[in-house]
Amino acid sequence: MGVKNAILGLLHYEDMHGYRIKNHLERNFGHMWTVNFGQIYPALKTMLDEGLVTMNEIGQENAPARKLYSITPKGKVEFIRWLESAPEKNMVLRDPFLLRFTFFAFGDKQHALDLIAGQIKVYEKQREQRAGNAARWERGNVYVRLISELGVGFNELMLDWLKRAAVEIEAEGKTKVKAS
Amino acid sequence: MGVKNAILGLLHYEDMHGYRIKNHLERNFGHMWTVNFGQIYPALKTMLDEGLVTMNEIGQENAPARKLYSITPKGKVEFIRWLESAPEKNMVLRDPFLLRFTFFAFGDKQHALDLIAGQIKVYEKQREQRAGNAARWERGNVYVRLISELGVGFNELMLDWLKRAAVEIEAEGKTKVKAS
DNA sequence: TCTACCATGTAATCTGTTACATGATTGC
């Protein structure tokens, strides 16, 4: 189970609650693993039962209670066992936007341009969030720093590509008329 | 169902059999969608029942029979309906290599370097396959050409990053000694 | 007022993955 190990990894750095784990993965490591709440909360519950983590509830005034999770020695042992084992599976990727994009020759050009504009906004927002949080994870750890940099690189690749795509798609009809 | 639409999209270009669809997606569009055989064959069967595709079996000498699928008008209508609808879901990404990488500060450095070397081979093989097949899909379709270019860009980003990562991880111990 | 964000969870459903089964060919 990948979610379990992602959580155990994060808990090496600091205690966290479910909501924060999800957002943290999304904002900082969305280019290596994506998760949703439906996975996080049941996973934490199971891990608690297995003794991989401990939990203590922190009641807040004027806000819902947080359940702070900490990794246990048992959790650390299991994590290291997974880290050193390496029956590497393949990457899984499903990008509904890019899938639609691939076949937009059969659809409406303006719709394609609108989707691209929307996607540019998504990646620009993401870039800001990643840049903002990157600094805090860069202190003295090559691996996390490198992963952060890959995230930024990935983001920039997408933005450059999307902007170029918009220009080329817009220009497409015009050149065809000229050429023919 | 994403697989269904990916298949319908590909069948717009030419008739294909299951095995080829899988390899085609993997080699050309692995950066937008990944699939496995366990999805492809049942999906094709369902789509045949729904009348979205037709099938005719081509017996080959000295080789197992191929089941060639073609898209039907009904399939095209359903595909366009999906293409124009846009309740865009988020990208799904799970990269077991990058997940391990992120937390390799808690593992063995040499193991990390070995995994990186292995990953470089994977991406180099992929780059060759993509470069080889890219030309055939570039004829006159902006969208597919752009997606191809993104694939190459993605590949190059990963290779550059992996190579830099190897250098920086290897250098890490040494610089720390110097600095302290 | 309405949206966005914080915060937790469950259950049904939908998908995906793995392992198995079969069998031929080509290149090393």
Next chain:
DNA sequence: GCAATCATGTAACAGATTACATGGTAGA
């Protein structure tokens, strides 16, 4: 002789997604 590639499929299991339920705060 062995590994890889071609070619199809199924069934059991594991995992993910959605929709629902609840409720508070902050800012536009």
